[in-house]
Amino acid sequence: MAANIPKTIHFLSVDELAKNGLTYYKINRLVDEGVLTKVNKSMYENMTYDGDETDFSIVSAYAPKGVFCMMSAARYYGLTTYLPDAVDVAVERSMKISTLPAWPEVKVWYFPEKRYHEGVTVVADESGTYRIYDIEKTVVDIVYYRNKVGIEETKEILRNYLDRDDRNLVKLHRYAKELGCEKILSTYLEVLV
Numbered sequence: 001m002a003a004n005i006p007k008t009i010h011f012l013s014v015d016e017l018a019k020n021g022l023t024y025y026k027i028n029r030l031v032d033e034g035v036l037t038k039v040n041k042s043m044y045e046n047m048t049y050d051g052d053e054t055d056f057s058i059v060s061a062y063a064p065k066g067v068f069c070m071m072s073a074a075r076y077y078g079l080t081t082y083l084p085d086a087v088d089v090a091v092e093r094s095m096k097i098s099t100l101p102a103w104p105e106v107k108v109w110y111f112p113e114k115r116y117h118e119g120v121t122v123v124a125d126e127s128g129t130y131r132i133y134d135i136e137k138t139v140v141d142i143v144y145y146r147n148k149v150g151i152e153e154t155k156e157i158l159r160n161y162l163d164r165d166d167r168n169l170v171k172l173h174r175y176a177k178e179l180g181c182e183k184i185l186s187t188y189l190e191v192l193v
Helices: 014-019 024-032 055-062 070-076 113-117 135-144 151-162 169-178 182-192
Strands: 011-013 036-040 043-046 087-092 106-111 120-125 128-133
Touching: 011 014, 011 055, 014 043, 024 036, 036 055, 043 055, 055 087, 055 128, 070 087, 070 128, 070 135, 087 113, 106 113, 128 135, 135 151, 135 169, 135 182, 151 182, 169 182
Parallel strands: 087 106
Antiparallel strands: 011 043, 036 043, 120 128
């Protein structure tokens, strides 16, 4: 029966399993046989998956509406040498995450609606596609939450962003203005430039 499960996909939603012709009865049989493991109400881990596991693929299964943010996004964009001890994922304040994986450790950031929806982009790697904030939104979020992230980390990220050829200072300032940290960003820029 496992033939209906693609070995190239690590996590499958109930909808994706249904598209592969599996009923709830068949899904439960695959769970009993150890082919699938239930992650939460709508997601299953494919135990026949033969690709690489990534932190982003695992966390996306547990937080499908989550957006990778803060230090995880900064690390993704090469803005920091700091290695976060947890994967940072943002959800809207009204959303709930019922379960989290045992590994990797996840830090959930509950963002207000505007901050949650602004600057979301989609990236892909060999194990899936993920929602992540674009680089300018990531920098603005780090500046806004600088006291939780750390002042030295914030300065490193801003310095590395300013050294990039693909930086977009107009977009950076627009996000800062929309998200309430224009003055503090300007102060940091004056000091660093």
